[in-house]
Amino acid sequence: PGPVKESNVDVLIIGAGPAGLMAANWFARFSKQGLTCRIIDKRSDKIFTGQADGLQCRTLEVFETFGFADRVWKESNHMLEICFWNPDENGVINRTGRIPDTIPGISHYQQVVLHQGRIERFFLDAMSHHGNIHVERSILPESLTISPSSSSTDSDYPVKLQVRHLSLQESTPSQFGSNVASGLFRQVATEGDVSDAPSAERTGDSEIINAKYVIGCDGAHSWTRAQIGAQMHGEQTDYIWGVLDGVPITDFPDIRMRCAIHSEGSGSVMVIPRERGVVRLYIQLAELDVEVDGQKKRVDRSKITADMILKAAQKIVRPYTLEMEDIEWFTAYQIGQRVTDRFTNVDATAAQGEQHPRVFIAGDACHTHSPKAGQGMNTSMMDTYNLAWKIAHAVLGYSTPSILSTYESERRLIARDLIAFDHKFSRLFSGKPAKNGDDMGISLEEFKKVFEKGNLFASGTAVDYGPSAIVAKDGKAVPQYAEPEDTDDPSAAGVRTVSRTGLSTKILPGQRVPSTKVLNHSDARPWHLNELLKSTGKWRIVPFLGDPRSASQISRIQALATWLDSENSPWRRYTPPALPVDALFDTLSIHSAPRAEVEWFSFPPALRRTYNSLYVDDASYHEGHGHAYDFYGIDREKGCLVVLRPDGYVAFVGELEDTDRVEEFFEGFMRVPQGCPRGLGELRRELGAG
Ligand code: FAD
Known part of the structure; x- marks a missing residue:
């Protein structure tokens, strides 16, 4: 072994399964803004057959925002119907019912299946394309320490990891004797994928990696979980x-x-x-x-x-x-049906003072359960989809690290729900079918009912994050299956702003936005709204402008545009001067007038900054009408103002005039950058608008 190499990195990810790759893929989108990320895995193999395969519709929606849902959609098998088979009075199985596999109307995607190795391939391609991030394999972490100064500044690298480069033998465990590829250990596969053999020169070398943040995505037997003293609870x-x-x-x-x-x-x-x-x-x-x-x-x-x-x-x-x-x-x-007592190195229920989390765990490291409802891989990816943008915003100084505590408050409830759901679902599946007069068994009706409700939960579209600094609402997070706990929403204390209620029936704070079609006003092309909500790392201000044909609505729209141009608007207040003006905030407006009755130039420049800024709820020539205002239950005349988080979840809903509430919302956690705020002239020049 040579001398111990030491280096610094903003974020280190341990484990390159679905959770780790989702995180690395997110961080890749921030690498042009200066964020550095490494991802290590103890295994030498890149990919394998088998293991998880079900992709729920919310996961596909998220893949769409990253630009590779089409690859999955094309290669996967589409699951459209579930058939129930049960024994008749003679004990012979026969088909007793059919239901749609995905509840019609909940998403523009349906559940599909594709093996985990292919899904990992799509992530690897996206990571290297967007941020030149590659998995470093055959590396084993051996110690992790967090320096006590971890609460201080984001320029510190308080987490120290010692890692060791493994030999090929160490990083490729042997299989139990069998000719068939078995998941008793992970198995190397398939077309187009080559294993990364560890470099012989580095075998045995130790390395010290100092990181600002570490995410342990190292699976059900997580080493990182043990380092932070978290415990799995359950059966x-x-x-x-x-x-x-x-x-x-x-x-x-x-x-x-x-x-x-x-x-x-x-x-x-x-x-x-x-x-x-x-x-x-x-x-x-x-x-x-x-x-x-x-x-x-x-x-x-x-x-x-x-x-x-x-x-x-x-x-x-x-x-x-x-x-x-x-x-x-x-x-x-x-399987164990278990969930970890904490998701970070900081005990969320203890008084935190200045301390904020530095080490996080995600995916199977936090929750394990049966494979029945195809949840493991999906929930694991959604954990880091929730987390990574928050870490990136903290590292890059856009937000205070206070937003990091929302990872645990949002995802732990999902994990607890998942375990409670799995309890119910597994019992149902493994229980004996009822026969006439036998109330010990599971009746078909009960099975179907639980299955249908379970399908909504399993689809991932029913997620409803509780109130926090980044979800402007009041009340409490409501478990769907789990027993309520006092600690369900420890970050609710961070709520400064509350959304208005009743302005939309389907765009609700804490939830994702279901998709329907809208037309680009400039070229009449129809888009699913979700296709436009790309995961770029930006906050999005989405004004539903109502009908601009009425004079009163024009003046409301004009007032909103004036605010967007003013020094108080979030993009002028918070975007660091060194970055492009639209690096942190985007706007996407949708109006309800017939497209041919209003001209592009009749909208204020702040709302038509690019040709991809302004959309209309109207019929397309070839792909029907999305009826977006009716679909979302928004008043066609008056519209409303929506703020979306970088992960697409709804942060705030208000009237077009509620700009003071939006300011107050962002003041709760955004950082005003050093240096002068951007001047309006500079802004206009950069945008080439107005
Ligand atoms: P994992 O996919 O487990 O990834 C963890 C990664 O971390 C691995 O690459 C591992 O090599 C690496 N790692 C672990 N420890 C360390 C360490 N100390 N240092 C560095 N790297 C480390 N789900 C289903 O829905 N259906 C199934 O049929 C199914 N079958 C499964 C079969 C097996 C054998 C296993 C293990 C899981 C199966 N699952 C199945 C579960 C599903 O695969 C997981 O829920 C999902 O992969 C979780 O993703 P993850 O990224 O959290 O963890």
Whole structure:
């Protein structure tokens, strides 16, 4: 080993699974503004078959804002219907119902399935394209210390990590004996992906990395979690899940549908049709209990084979036949239904004083549960989608670090809900089906009801963050499944501004904006609104301008534009002079007049800064009418004023006149940069407007 190298970085991510890659992808968008980020992983392999595969519609909406949802949409299998199969009075399974897989109307996307390796590939491409960030593999962190000065300034690098470069043997664990790629350990795969072999010269070298912030995305057995003293709470369930991916040969008619099949006495199987003709079977391996000395004992997980899982499935689908010639991947794993007591190195419930978090954990490091509802990967990515922009804004000095505490207050409730949901969902799935007069079993009606409600939760579109400095509302965060806790919204104390209620039925503080079509006013092109809400790291001011054909509305619009140009507007007050004027704030306006009845130049320059700033709720030539004002339940004459966070969640809703509330909202956490505020002339010159 050579001398110990030491370096500084703004953010270090430990673990390059879905949570880590989502974070790195976000940070890549800030690298042009000077943010530095490294991502390390102890494994040598880049990608693998199997593991998680379900992508919920909210996740696809987020991918769309990063510009790669189309790649997923094209490659994935689309899940459109769920079929329920249950035993009849003779114990023979038959189809007892069908429901849409995604509740119609909740999103412009539907659930799809694609293996985790491909999803990771899309992230890797985006990271290297936007920020030249690459995963550094075969690196193991060995110690982590946080210096006591961690509360002071953002120019400190208070987190010190010692890491070691591993050899290929150390970073590629052997598989349990089997010819089939097994998820008992992660498996190298597939087309176009090459493993990064560790460099022989560096093997054994230690390195010290000093970071401003660290995110532990290092999975269910998180090393980072142990370093910050966080504890998982909940239950280790007895269930071993068998998962089998392969191309089936069968006479079962619904093999290309998502199916929940309950047999009379052989357990249940979930069928997930996948891309490339592959089908995934999920089975709770109850039958693998064995009797030892008169006692039921679990078989050793590592002894489970693909054949054992297939045999269990064959019993469940009888009298139909099921063979798999081409088994691509299998796994067997035991799950805990657990959530960590804290998401950062700072105890959120203790008096914090000046201290703000420096080390965060995300993804499976914070929550583990059954794979049934396809939540693990989705929730993990959404954790860091919530977190990374906040860290970036703190590092770059745009916001005070106070916003960092909202990560835990927002995501811990989601994790607790997820575990409570999983409890309910797993019990339902593994419970025996009811027969007439048997109220111990699960009735089909109960199953369908819980399934439908569960589908809304699982889609990720029902997320509703509680009040905080960055969600202007009052009240309390409301759990969907979990028991309320006193600590559910410790950052509610940060609320300074409250939105007005009743101005929109669908654009609500704390929630994402569902998408519908609007037209670009300048060229009549239709867009889904979500396509326009790119994850650029900017706050967005979204005025619904109402109908500009009335004189009274024109004067309201003019007053809003005057404010946007004034020194009090957030983009002039908070954008650092060294950055482009639109680096931190964007505006996107939507009016409700017929497009042909109002001219582009009749709008004030502040609202038509670029040709992508002004939109209209009108019919398109070829793609219908989004009826945006009706869809969002916004008054067509008067409109309203919306502020969106960089992650697209609604921060504030008010009247067009509520600019003082918007100022007050941003004063709660934004930093006024050093140096003179931007002059209006400078602003206009840069924008080439007016
Ligand atoms: P992970 O994907 O676990 O990524 C963690 C990363 O951190 C890994 O790359 C790991 O190498 C790295 N790492 C770990 N420790 C360290 C360390 N000390 N130093 C450096 N790097 C480290 N979900 C489903 O929905 N369906 C399934 O069928 C399914 N099957 C699964 C099978 C297996 C074997 C496993 C492990 C998980 C499965 N999951 C499944 C769960 C799903 O894959 C996870 O919920 C999801 O991957 C979580 O993402 P993550 O980024 O939080 O963690």
